[in-house]
Amino acid sequence: MGGPVHEWDEDPVLAAGCVLWRRSPAGGELGICLVHRPKYDDWSHPKGKLKRGEDALAGAVREVGEETGHRCAPGPRLTTLHYLANGRPKRVSYWAAEATGGRFVPNREVDRVVWLPPAEARERLTQARDRELVDELVAVLRHV
DSSP: OOSOOOGGGSOOEEEEEEEEEEEOTTTOOEEEEEEEETTTTEEEOSEEEOOTTOOHHHHHHHHHHHHHSEEEEEEEEEEEEEEEETTEEEEEEEEEEEEEEEOOOOOSSOOEEEEEOHHHHHHHOSSHHHHHHHHHHHHHHHTO
16 A cells, blocks of 8 residues: 655645844844744744744744844745654745844743854754754855
């Protein structure tokens, strides 16, 4: 009765997020926003599950606002990551997004945010797959 069933054959959990960035007003240095989630004690890019029927880009922008308190202007689409989370396949669509204002207020889901230069952001990120998004953002911004 068909081949083996793999966990990737299930419907994936759909999520979206942004690699949120801004330039320093003084020297123009690039800063990347990372969020700390106390539930997992990890550092990541702002992201979250999509609501039923929600467009991925709309969900990414919503998650940035909910997790960082910042508004953003989404830019180029970045890599979509595929991985297992709690035994289920997960698909996370990412965009580069420039922060356009706002203020972080700690909440239950995210207790801290930091703005770091790319090299420091790569070091702080918990998951290796998230580090590749930093490199991709830097490459994309070179051509904008």
